[in-house]
Amino acid sequence: GRKEVFAAIGLSVLLDAENKADLRNSEILWTFTGSDGNLVTILDYVPNYPIAEPNKHFKSRLHFNPSNGSLRLNSLKLSDQGVYTINVEDKLWRRIDLKLIEPLSEPLINITYVETTIKLTCQVSAGKASSVVWRKGVEVIKNGQHYQLVQNNSKLIISEPSKSDYGTYTCIVENPVSKKNQSYTLAISSIVSLHYYTKIFSITALIAAVAALICKIISFLAEVKTISLPVLQYILQFLQFLFLIGAFVFWIRVEGTSEVTVFTLVFLCFLIMVLLFSICRMKACDTKKLNEIAKPCRLIPVVAGAPVSGIIVICLSSRLITEIVKKAGRGWETVFKPQRTILPAVGILLVSVLISVALHLIYRKWKQGTTGTPPTAPSVKYSDGPHFELKEPFLKPTVTNEALTQIQEHSY
Secondary structure, rough: EEEEEEEEEOOOOOEOOOOOOOOOOEEEEEEEEEEEEEEEEEEOOOOOOOOOOOOOOOOOEEOOOOOOOOOOEEOOOHHHHHEEEEEEEEEEEEEEEEEOOOOOOOEEEEEEOOOOEEEEEEEOOOOOOOOEEEEOOOOOOOOOOEEOOOOOOOEEEOOOOOOOOEEEEEEEEEEEEEEEEEEEOOOOOOOHHHHHHHHHHHHHHHHHHHHHHHHHHHHHHHOOOOOOHHHHHHHHHHHHHHHHHHHHHHHHHHHHOOOHHHHHHHHHHHHHHHHHHHHEEEEEEOHHHHHHEEEEEEEHHHHHOHHHHHHHHHHHHHOOOOOOOHHHOOOOHOOOOHHHHHHHHHHHHHHHHHHHHHHHHHHHHHHHHHHHHOOOEEEEOOOOOOOEEEOOOHOOOOOOHHHHHHHHHHHO
């Protein structure tokens, strides 16, 4: 008969003749046929004669039991894979087809967040798993609408995760020669994927940057002198940096830190500080000394202001959105779905602008209440000329009170 036997590379295997009779007085011949098709004599046993040296390929790796004719092969190599034949008294006794398989390494579970789904991927660095089983606690996970098993069950996708999905997930990998498992505790503070927040904040920053550039273009072309448009422009510039910083924080939370993301985050924080500095104008500081210190860095406020800052934000937010699309493995249509991305982003931006404008108005009112508004001189009209308006700076006294008293005494 013919039998198939599996064994692990580097270990040992028993080639059993499955004979119950005593074969010590029988002539036994073991042969091997490898992948090259050549027939090689492994062992030729003749009773009452010394056992001949085995083939050099199997030398020092064989252990023969003459009582039942079994053969143990140690330190298995990939080249040991093939068909082994045992002949007893010149008669074919059994054929054994030896299949060598690499043992599995300890599996690793990687987790990724894509929109509102969580992906758990079970991977092994050595060997090939013939079976992959997922468990949540003690229950075996089956393929369905909520839990999806893809790529030969190596990837578990959890759609629309909820609090009930949090727990310990175990990946069990197996092949004919080994069995390994690994567990991962899924515990996330929020139900919605952090990648979704990254996408929303990136789109919000993108919209804010475009709106700030539009305000800049309108004020330049129309030569608008009102204070409302520059204020709106500054608010949008501040919000574009704020939301982009938030997007990078969420991205680092999910994907981990790298030199590029950390440098970009620090650079954005620096730009938003420069922007705040330019808005406040640092009136409490010595402006002349500050200008002398900032002479080598005059390019920095230019970068933080429009339109350069808008271009930077547009490029970085577009890059983040592109990376999210690659992670999702889907098309751009899923990114710009109005109900899931555009409308929330526009809503967040509008609310943020309204809150910022309200805070600005409250601050102005409070400042006017504490400092007071300077009185305005009445306007004077001339009958033979255009209308002129005289204000307080033109009515400042030019003589002192003592001089005025002396003039009054002389007049009497």
